[in-house]
Amino acid sequence: EAGVVQSPRYKIIEKKQPVAFWCNPISGHNTLYWYLQNLGQGPELLIRYENEEAVDDSQLPKDRFSAERLKGVDSTLKIQPAELGDSAVYLCASSLGGRVHEQYFGPGTRLTVT
Amino acid sequence: QQQVKQSPQSLIVQKGGISIINCAYENTAFDYFPWYQQFPGKGPALLIAIRPDVSEKKEGRFTISFNKSAKQFSLHIMDSQPGDSATYFCAASWGSGSARQLTFGSGTQLTVLP
Numbered sequence: 001e002a003g004v005v006q007s008p009r010y011k012i013i014e015k016k017q018p019v020a021f022w023c024n025p026i027s028g029h030n031t032l033y034w035y036l037q038n039l040g041q042g043p044e045l046l047i048r049y050e051n052e053e054a055v056d057d058s059q060l061p062k063d064r065f066s067a068e069r070l071k072g073v074d075s076t077l078k079i080q081p082a083e084l085g086d087s088a089v090y091l092c093a094s095s096l097g098g099r100v101h102e103q104y105f106g107p108g109t110r111l112t113v114t
Numbered sequence: 115q116q117q118v119k120q121s122p123q124s125l126i127v128q129k130g131g132i133s134i135i136n137c138a139y140e141n142t143a144f145d146y147f148p149w150y151q152q153f154p155g156k157g158p159a160l161l162i163a164i165r166p167d168v169s170e171k172k173e174g175r176f177t178i179s180f181n182k183s184a185k186q187f188s189l190h191i192m193d194s195q196p197g198d199s200a201t202y203f204c205a206a207s208w209g210s211g212s213a214r215q216l217t218f219g220s221g222t223q224l225t226v227l228p
Binding site for chain 2: 004040041042043044045050055056091093098100101102103104105106107108
């Protein structure tokens, strides 16, 4: 069974540029999460989807971040415009239903904003 | 109240030794406590988990000890191996249905010396 797939793995952009991350969850997992992980810190939830619906986006900085999960499978997280402080690893995870404690993470996208 | 405090931040253990990582919490609504393991360049992976009505859970060399009255739980890695070198995150979940959430500790970077 394929795991959570994320692309790109690495991205370097200049500040004020847009960037997008893509995630394909494990087949059959209806819940999808986007996390931000700063160096030396635990993952912090940005947004959680159940199927196509964003059920928790309270920590998503909506002035510059947006996300979508069309058709309830793949998801895209976008930052526009990027700031220096957005440099971090962006993790995508998926789980079955409400099993939030049993999440399967992708390898992440390491974003560097210069 | 939704925090899990983890210590130490880093830990160095000799091969064959016991690694101990501690976590503490305040929120009595937490009802499930997983531990995640993260290798460099990878996303976190679920390692072992425990419910608060159980005082200990063992899976191979990994054991969770849980003290409900003290609101503390710990991960013990017996006979630590260099391959165990990774960052370990404790976590806690609470809530129900679409409101169910998971919060992570800040992580412990474990180095097992050969």
